[in-house]
Amino acid sequence: MPTPSNPYRVNVRDLVHRPGEMREKQLTFAVPEQLGAAAVVVPEGTELELDLRLEGLHDGILVSADVRTTAFGECVRCLDPVVIPVEVEFQELFAYSQDEAYDYLVHDDHVDCEPVVRDAVVLSLPFQPVCREDCPGLDPETGERLADAGPREPRxxxxxxxxxxxxxxxxxxxxxxxxxxxxxxx
Incomplete structure (x- = not known):
């Protein structure tokens, strides 16, 4: 089970130095800190689900995961709120020893998935979210939503x-x- 202070931290004691062993774990928790900082983010407190597959290897623990959560923001064209379901996958090796080839390590029989989850989720968020693909945006002169204005002659x-x-x-x-x-x- 993850510790309350870091819900991304997963105990892998039963897999350490046991090549061929595999465990699956499901974690669901409230995001302790906002993910992202642009027009769309996963706010603090949003539920995040992690389906983990942990495999013992000679070099470390291979972590494969499916991540599901929800991102919130506003349409860059009309400024309406948008809600975006986020589903991403990642696979990362957490090595037993420090090596230039590996970015992440097994620490005290635990793996900390937070930086990997953060990178996967933030990189999957749209740079310019829209409420719908054909959103016409706002009238540049009046500021009214063009979707609400109906058909009219172009000025x-x-x-x-x-x-x-x-x-x-x-x-x-x-x-x-x-x-x-x-x-x-x-």
Whole structure:
């Protein structure tokens, strides 16, 4: 069983230096610290499920896991809340001795899965979450949700660098109308 202070820590005493031995464990706990720091995160206290397969090898303990949890954030287009189910897998060797080839070690007959789970979950989170793939976002002028606005004619946006020419076109039209009304030519 994991210790209360670190729910990611798993006792592997019965597998240490026993190649060929295998155990399966299921852990469910509240995430003690937020996972992620961008537009979508797994907040502290969110339930996380770990289905572990622990295998004794000559070099260490091979940990294979399925991780399930839920991430929360907001749509980057319309700012509506989004809830994203997270399901990831990982496989990592926890070595018995310090070696450059291995990133993780077995410590005091335990493996600490926290850094591996954190990396797997955070890397699976979308960089720019959306509430739906075809989310139209917000109107750039009014800020209203375009999905709620319904169909409408697109506005003609004039580049401000050409605004002076718009004024010249109006003057030309007025001059032409004046000439037509008075019967003069320019």
């Amino acid at each position: 003609e946006v004039i580049d401000p660098r050409w605004a002076v020419l718009e004024g010249l076109a109006l003057e030309h039209d007025e001059s032409r109308k004046h000439n037509e009304n008075t019967g003069t030519t320019s």
